[in-house]
Amino acid sequence: xxxxxxxxxxxxxxxxxxxxxxxxxxxxxxxxxxxxxxxxxxxxxxxxxxxxxxxxxxxx
Amino acid sequence: xxxxxxxxxxxxxxxxxxxxxxxxxxxxxxxxxxxxxxxxxxxxxxxxxxxxxxxxxxxxxxxxxxxxxxxxxxxxxxxxxxxxxxxxxxxxxxxxxxxxxxxxxxxxxxxxxxxxxxxxxxxxxxxxxxxxxxxxxxxxxxxxxxxxxxxxxxxxxxxxxxxxxxxxxxxxxxxxxxxxxxxxxxxxxxxxxxxxxxxxxxxxxxxxxxxxxxxxxxxxxxxxxxxxxxxxxxxxxxxxxxxxxxxxxxxxxxxxxxxxxxxxxxxxxxxxxxxxxxxxxxxxxxxxxxxxxxxxxxxxxxxxxxxxxxxxxxxxxxxxxxxxxxxxxxxxxxxxxxxxxxxxx
Numbered sequence: 043x044x045x046x047x048x049x050x051x052x053x054x055x056x057x058x059x060x061x062x063x064x065x066x067x068x069x070x071x072x073x074x075x076x077x078x079x080x081x082x083x084x085x086x087x088x089x090x091x092x093x094x095x096x097x098x099x100x101x102x
Numbered sequence: 103x104x105x106x107x108x109x110x111x112x113x114x115x116x117x118x119x120x121x122x123x124x125x126x127x128x129x130x131x132x133x134x135x136x137x138x139x140x141x142x143x144x145x146x147x148x149x150x151x152x153x154x155x156x157x158x159x160x161x162x163x164x165x166x167x168x169x170x171x172x173x174x175x176x177x178x179x180x181x182x183x184x185x186x187x188x189x190x191x192x193x194x195x196x197x198x199x200x201x202x203x204x205x206x207x208x209x210x211x212x213x214x215x216x217x218x219x220x221x222x223x224x225x226x227x228x229x230x231x232x233x234x235x236x237x238x239x240x241x242x243x244x245x246x247x248x249x250x251x252x253x254x255x256x257x258x259x260x261x262x263x264x265x266x267x268x269x270x271x272x273x274x275x276x277x278x279x280x281x282x283x284x285x286x287x288x289x290x291x292x293x294x295x296x297x298x299x300x301x302x303x304x305x306x307x308x309x310x311x312x313x314x315x316x317x318x319x320x321x322x323x324x325x326x327x328x329x330x331x332x333x334x335x336x337x338x339x340x341x342x343x344x345x346x347x348x349x350x351x352x353x354x355x356x357x358x359x360x361x362x363x364x365x366x367x368x369x370x371x372x373x374x375x376x377x378x379x380x381x382x383x384x385x386x387x388x389x390x391x392x393x394x395x396x397x398x399x400x401x402x403x404x405x406x407x408x409x410x411x412x413x414x415x416x417x418x419x420x421x422x423x424x425x426x427x428x429x430x431x432x433x434x435x436x437x438x439x440x441x442x443x444x445x446x447x
Contacts, residue, residue, distance in 0.1 A: 053375055055353050056360075075356075076374030095376060 046088075053077040053092055060088060069093055103130040104431065107168045109187070110175035111159065112136035113284045115197050117148040118420035119172055124155055126424065126438035128431065129170075131155070135162040147284075165190060170430075172423060173197060176283075181218045193430060194225075194242045195423045199308065201225035201244035208311040228426040230435065231255060231366055232316050237429040245426060248418025249275045249329055250309035252340045254316050255369060255393045256410035259362035261320040265346055269324040272343045273313070278334035278384070281414050296333065303329040337384025338414040346404045355397050355406065363395070367436050368417065368425065372396045373409075382411035385447055389413060391421035391439040 046062040056074035060081075064070075068081045070090065083089035106123060108116050111134035123131050134144055140161040145152035147159075165171075171191035173180040180187065181200040201222050203209045209216045216222055226240035227233050229251055237243055246254070253273045260266045282290055289295060289302075310327045317323035350358075356371075363369040373396035374380045382394035396409045412418050421439055428435045 054356050054373070056356070074371065076376055076380075078376060092375070 049088055049090060051075065051077060051079065052090055053079075058090065060090075064088070104128055104170060105130055105132045105168045106170045106172060106427075107131070107133040107135070107165060107191075108172045108174055109135050109162060109165060110173065110179070111144065112139050112147040113174060113176075114280050114415055115419045116172075116174035117151070118415045119174055119197070119423060120144060120148060120155075120157075121151060122416075122420055122424050122438050124151070128433055128437060129427075131157060132168050133157075133160045133165055135160045135165055137162055140164075167191060169193065170195065170427060174420075177213065178217075181216065181221065184218050184221050192241060193427075195228065195426055195430075196225065196242075196244045197419055197423055198244075199247060199312075201242070202227060202246065203311055203315060205311075205315060208315065212306075212308040212311050227316070228422060229254065229316070230422070230425050230429060231363075231369060232258065234429060237426050238432070240430055243423075243426045243430065245419060245422045247309045247312055248281060248338050248412065248414035249277065249307065249327070249340070250312035250316075251418045251422065252338045252393060252410045252412045252414075253309070253313050253325070253327065253342060255412075256340050256342045256395055256408040257313075257317060257325075257344065259358050260344055260346075260406070260408070261317045261323060262362070263358060264320065265348065265350070265358075266323075267345045267347055268321045270345045271323070271325045273325055273327045274341045274343075275327065275329045276332045276334070276337075276339045276341075277329055277414065278337045279331065280336050281331075281338070295331075298331060298333065300331040301328065302331050303327075334384065336388045336413050336415055337411065338418055339382065339384045339411045340409070342408045342410070344406050344408065346406055349404065350399070350406070352399055355399065359395065359397070368392050368421075368439070370394050373398070381409045384411040384413065386443050386445060387411055387413045387417070388443060388447060389416060389441050390443040391417050391425060391441075392443070393417050 048057040051072040054075035070079045078093040079090040080093040082091045136159040139159040170193040173196040177198045225242045225244045228243040228245040372394040381396040
């Protein structure tokens, strides 16, 4: 799959590769911090946002 | 092939060294010594190596010259017998604390008067991430201590950048039972050791001197180290609390860690938003030469919590020694150290 661009992860500011055929609302993973990212806009610029997470209970 | 031998090969560090060296592409293990197990198969002490090698332990008195001699003896033995060891090899790597500290005063504070300060000054500190160029030109290397290694790698980027209040760093290291060595003692007896959370050195741990030696290159660093033994066989996990002199963002911290470690083959930044293993976890590193480092900024203060983990017997000892050997010999730094670990474990 051809890489369209590398866009900054909004969580760790690492590079996230996004393919040319990415779709709105598609979920991607950041290879550096593991964040699940949602494609929130395709134009005028591709945008990613951290996808909602279910809360974890760590006994706190 | 380069001929290497291990003096003191029946302990856990020596066993890990042997395991790694047996698969190394550039060396042949000539001899492994053990006074108590001379003549026995190395599998007697290291059952994971049964059938993997035909080597038998040699008596230390029968050690023959080789190209590089690893010294994996208890602290004090290498320095105490140096005159007998020196003719045996052109290159040495010592895994004990004998030649780690370049400051006689620090050594005396934790270990007593150094028996051979003249020899001590000929050794180079062996943690590649802080001393790579010096190791490349060295013929004698002393590897770092396990708790010191994990602490130094956690803290180094922030001390190098001058971002830290130099006297306010607290390091809490949790360690596994293998740090206690292969010889049993009252504290390692199963009913005593099992399930324990034992603060065995809340203050005054020997590795404090080593951490301050390396971080002290970047200012008058003082660290406050506590070490707790927990229910774990392998591993050292550091939780370091540092207090920043200026306000930094998560983005800044990511940038600092990436700038320092992106080119390091055995340091990984592990600070994830989701999943079970969000921070470095020592059990995933068992048998590997990795040091994983993560962090979290305290939203309510200038405290930065840095989390780091290693296998104390590999990155904290034998793997670090092999990495140093690779540098000394001009080989690929990662040779023999490619094991990625196990999951689940």
